[in-house]
Amino acid sequence: MKVTALAAHTPEAVRAALAARGWEAQPAWFAATGIQTLVVLIEEITEDEREALVHWGAKAGTDVLTGDGWALVAAAASRLAPLARHDRAPAALARLAPALGRVLAARAEPPRSWAIRGAELSLGHPGGVIIGIINVTPDSFSDGGHLATVEAAIEHGALLTAHGARLLDVGGESTRPGAPPVPVQEEIARVVPVVAGLARKGVGPISVDTRKAEVARAALDAGAAVVNDVSGFGFDPALAGVVAEAQAGAILMHMRGTPATMDSLADYRHVAAEVAAELGAVAERAEGGGIARERIVLDPGFGFAKTAAHNFRLLDELATIVALGYPVAVGLSRKRFLGAATGRPVEDRDRATAVACALAWERGARLFRVHDVALTREALTLASATTNPM
Ligand code: HH2
Helix, strand or coil: CCCCCCCCCCCHHHHHHHHHCCCCHHHHHHHHHHHCEEEEEEECCCHHHHHHHHHHHHHHCCEEEEECCEEEEEEEHHHHHHHHCCCCCCHHHHHHHHHHHHHHHHHHCCCCEEEECCEEEECCCCCCEEEEEEECCCCCCCCCCCCCCHHHHHHHHHHHHHCCCCEEEEECCCCCCCCCCCCHHHHHHHHHHHHHHHHHHCCCCEEEECCCHHHHHHHHHCCCCEEEECCCCCCCCCHHHHHHHHCCEEEEECCCCCCCCHHHHCCCCCHHHHHHHHHHHHHHHHHHCCCCHHHEEEECCCCCCCCHHHHHHHHHCHHHHHCCCCCEEECCCCCHHHHHHHCCCHHHCHHHHHHHHHHHHHCCCCEEEECCHHHHHHHHHHHHHHHCCC
């Protein structure tokens, strides 16, 4: 007799084991995803629901850990599936079906593309979507003042595209902790000539990194296809309408407070679960504001209202954000927490960034906002070749 422990962090090892033993590709994949264990945390439940879950767990032979108002259920996806069906779930667990259904659907059918203004970006592309950063700010934390002229910024965009960027993110306001806000007209004057110049040269597609509706409108008029808002539509109530009307793509990031106040709001009991819940609410509000689901990308906001320990936990538990069912972007580039682990100063964090992006890929992120596109692309090409997603 021979016993081999399979690598079960994705269904891939089981699929390959079945295929190697003669199974057809499709049934092998369905069986592999079906037997993969899921761990779901269910919160805000009543005492009756908790009892019903414990009872169901005992009957189904699955593990259920519970406490006051919550339960943690570990089971194969195929075991959990009946709980997501109104006609199969115990009556006492009826409230669970819609939310669990969404989790299972996101897992079975992850988004494969992202609709931006006038185009679709495929997420299955080897290495995903690398977003090249163009900061036209005098004070950004890692590259402030680096691109002093419009021409230099446009040239830099062309270089990032040649290195493999599939989107260019132009920003005119630093969001580093404590950064002073930039007046609207000043931000427009920084961003619009660069967006227009890139568009004229056919370099892009282009995203504008702004929290302000007026800046977004001007950038969209100049040729941008995406709005990247670090406040997740929390700063300017008019921004969602501008994005919806232009049918632009939206990157909605998690943060708390503003760059001036966020460091004091880095307070979580369970960072991944709380960020997922808050980002889920952001996405719901955006859809309610008229933005089509397929235009939305979510970003957990590394470094925004998070300590180094929070950022590492969040990176490890990124699959919790991916389970919301939207494409996930990460902005890890040169951030402080990478320096906390490596001891490297901000100008020497591109290798750490590339490694962190590869880890994020493995956990399901598909968009990567970085300064050094070439290095990140190499890391992501390797990561995507290894995990071979179906
Ligand atoms: N981080 C920064 C800016 N914009 N957008 C998204 N979606 N995600 C991020 O993590 C993110 C972001 C901060 O980085 P940077 O642009 O390099 O610096 P600064 O804000 O100082 O200009």
